[in-house]
Amino acid sequence: MPKKQGMSRRKFLSVAASVAGYSALGARASEGQQQNLPNVVLILADDMGWTGPACYGSDLHETPNIDRLATEGMRFTNAYTASPVCTPTRASIMTGKHPARLNMTTWSERAIQRRTDKGDRALAPPITESDLALEYVTMAEILQKEGYRTLHVGKWHLGGATHYPETQGFEVNIGGTFWGAPRTYWYPYSGLGRSSAGILEHRYVPHLEFGEKGEYLTDRLTSEAIAAVECVRDEPFFLHMAYHTPHVPIEGKPDRVAHYKAKVREGMNHTNARYAAMVDSLDENVGRILAKLDEWDIADRTVVIFYSDNGGFTKIREGEQVTSNLPLRSGKGSLYEGGIRVPLIVRWPHVALPGGVCAEPVTSTDLLPTLLAGLELEPEYAEKEALDGKSFLGQLKTPGKPLDRDTLYWHYPHYYFNISPVTSPVTALRHKQWKYIEYYEDNRRELYNLADDLGETRDLSDKHPYHVERFHEMLVDWRERVNARLPEPNV
Numbered sequence: 001m002p003k004k005q006g007m008s009r010r011k012f013l014s015v016a017a018s019v020a021g022y023s024a025l026g027a028r029a030s031e032g033q034q035q036n037l038p039n040v041v042l043i044l045a046d047d048m049g050w051t052g053p054a055c056y057g058s059d060l061h062e063t064p065n066i067d068r069l070a071t072e073g074m075r076f077t078n079a080y081t082a083s084p085v086c087t088p089t090r091a092s093i094m095t096g097k098h099p100a101r102l103n104m105t106t107w108s109e110r111a112i113q114r115r116t117d118k119g120d121r122a123l124a125p126p127i128t129e130s131d132l133a134l135e136y137v138t139m140a141e142i143l144q145k146e147g148y149r150t151l152h153v154g155k156w157h158l159g160g161a162t163h164y165p166e167t168q169g170f171e172v173n174i175g176g177t178f179w180g181a182p183r184t185y186w187y188p189y190s191g192l193g194r195s196s197a198g199i200l201e202h203r204y205v206p207h208l209e210f211g212e213k214g215e216y217l218t219d220r221l222t223s224e225a226i227a228a229v230e231c232v233r234d235e236p237f238f239l240h241m242a243y244h245t246p247h248v249p250i251e252g253k254p255d256r257v258a259h260y261k262a263k264v265r266e267g268m269n270h271t272n273a274r275y276a277a278m279v280d281s282l283d284e285n286v287g288r289i290l291a292k293l294d295e296w297d298i299a300d301r302t303v304v305i306f307y308s309d310n311g312g313f314t315k316i317r318e319g320e321q322v323t324s325n326l327p328l329r330s331g332k333g334s335l336y337e338g339g340i341r342v343p344l345i346v347r348w349p350h351v352a353l354p355g356g357v358c359a360e361p362v363t364s365t366d367l368l369p370t371l372l373a374g375l376e377l378e379p380e381y382a383e384k385e386a387l388d389g390k391s392f393l394g395q396l397k398t399p400g401k402p403l404d405r406d407t408l409y410w411h412y413p414h415y416y417f418n419i420s421p422v423t424s425p426v427t428a429l430r431h432k433q434w435k436y437i438e439y440y441e442d443n444r445r446e447l448y449n450l451a452d453d454l455g456e457t458r459d460l461s462d463k464h465p466y467h468v469e470r471f472h473e474m475l476v477d478w479r480e481r482v483n484a485r486l487p488e489p490n491v
Helices: 009-014 016-027 030-034 064-072 086-095 108-114 139-145 217-232 254-261 273-295 364-374 393-397 465-482
Strands: 039-045 074-076 149-154 172-174 191-194 200-203 237-242 302-308 344-347 356-358 407-412 426-431 434-439 445-449
Touching: 039 086, 039 273, 064 273, 064 302, 064 344, 086 139, 086 364, 139 149, 139 237, 139 364, 149 217, 172 217, 217 237, 217 273, 254 273, 273 302, 302 364, 356 393, 364 393, 407 465, 426 465, 434 465, 445 465
Parallel strands: 039 237, 039 302, 074 356, 149 172, 149 237
Antiparallel strands: 074 344, 191 200, 302 344, 407 426, 426 434, 434 445
16 A cells, blocks of 8 residues: 555655646746735545545544634535535536536536437536636636636536636646546546446546546645645645545545444444545555645645535445435435535634634635635625625624525436435525525425424424515515526426
8 A cells, every 4th residue: 555644755755747738837036925815725525524534523534633623713504505416516616606607507527418419307407518618707817817826636627628717716626637537546537437427437537647546636645735835835825626526426535434334333333444445545555645845844834615506415335335424415417415515724824713613504615705815805806707706704703693685596407316206306505594495396385494404304394484475576586686507398
């Protein structure tokens, strides 16, 4: 097995071919060195549910580095994603706009498939965009304009080659492609398999040449990120560290799988040792990044954000449920809490209260306006770009401070088959403690009080018809405002 930490000089030199693509970064003029701007490291996990980290209540996973981040920063207990699947959430992070406004409400491959295949269900989902349109200004483009060096490492999933990170404000793109998942986590990270459309294809992760047998993708991406940041760390930088972990395929390091198998006990919520081993590797590599920030003596001027793109994947794979989001209901692909509530930790030195816990509902569209506010760029961009998100900078300083917003919205006008029961096209909102869900296929309406029913087990729609009608009207109004596309009868 490869070494867990660091990278030997021989290995560093062997990676030089891929580093060559960004080695020129170190040659740029030092204007950025004279700016008093914090670095930004956005660590994005893939399919990690709300209770994935130990500090969020996992009864199996060990995440000492993520937990450390929480003790040094702010942990949000009501953080959401704008979508229950990956591409729309990632688009909302980059733009601060709701996926419905962007017309990016499903993942890229599925959006392309829909153009020729309406399926055989009662409703035909709308035709949506598979690429994040270049007309939208991204987080990377804004930070680059302000003097940041911009680095993307890992999963992209926001469009094809004409919409890769290099076209959206990133100087560097290591590993980012159209695809949403690798074929394997083991070098050379490639192989044949069937896409979501059933097409046999060869997948690969580019710019990770000259690896070694037994090398693990999560480790390698971190090594690449560290090497890239090494070139620019004397200037303000933005690292978008987008891990594939713990998305399928579920492949953990054998020694860590054995460790977690020995820990599993009857009655646990989390019981998949292979998934736990992947979370373990994710945490280990978060630790490597934090250690480098300390070693380079820049941790005190670096914002670190840990987040996930949607809830945990709950389908049965190889005889085991991939993960559980309990006490939340359901998982990825669903607008119940298990599909959209996720961990969010922000360590912002001299801003975020260390060890703070914030219960204010926040969502993925809020990350960009929060950064803009913290960098004092909000007036220039927030109004001009008509962002849907709100800055939670004030909550980082004072976690009990109410946010100037009482309603969050979700729009997923698609079927999601990798869940039981299948998710049919749906829209939802959360208004204070109330969660309202409206399905298009059968016009079913559901209402839950999250304050005393976090698991959404008791539908109160019959007991509160006034709330149901009021929330329905709010959804109709919101859909019109963002021009949300609706499913149609499948004829």
